[in-house]
Amino acid sequence: MAEYIDSRGEAQPELRRSEPTLDYADAPKTLQSLDVLPFPMGVAAGSELAPLRQRKRIRLNFAKLQSFELVNRQFQRLGVTFANAIALSPSNPAYSPYVGRTVIMGYPRGGWLEATFDAPVKFVSSCVTSSRPTVMAAFDGNNQPVAQTEMRTANLAGSNSELPPNMELCINGEGICRVTFYSFDGQLTIGEFCFGT
Secondary structure (H helix, E strand, O other): OOEEEOOOOOEEEOOOOOOOOEOOOOOOOOHHHOOOEEOOOOOOOOOOOOOOOEEOEEEEOHHHOOOOOEEOOOOHHHOEEEEOEEEEOOOOHHHOOOOOOOEEEEOOOOOEEEEEEEEEEEEEEEEEEEOOOEEEEEEOOOOOEEEEEEEOOOOOOOOOOOOOOOEEEEEEEEEEEEEEEEEOOOOEEEEEEEEEO
16 A cells, blocks of 8 residues: 655555545535545644544545636535635646646635535545645634644745645544635645545
């Protein structure tokens, strides 16, 4: 099985890309109808250690999004909506996608992106590439902080960054209703986005 290196520099098993992904074209009507699949979680800086166990998870498939399509309710049937997001096929190799050719980026307000869940979730992970340090923060239904993780430096492909592009950021917590991504006066892209209970 292939490995990836998490933010602590430790090797972790990588998910097989042959595992099913869901997109807004073939989404079930409720999250409860999804199969339970194994989801070994990597650990990112600032997040709680999570045991490896069976979890219900959804991995969004950005491949069917069109370049320059504003992303908001396309994944609503899967239980998540986005704010301030646009789909892109990056022409700048510094923002190479994690998988496929499509990423989402903060737009029109650069360096900020938000995802809101229809029902509370317990974990969220994403593969982030950013030109500046980036914070991923989770909030509950009362807008109270649940958890936060961060990349302390930029991680553009082809740069001398100590972090690889498409760095996995992961948050675990109870009652996550919203997550935000913020890069300080920079640009960020999300190449993969997963969430579940």
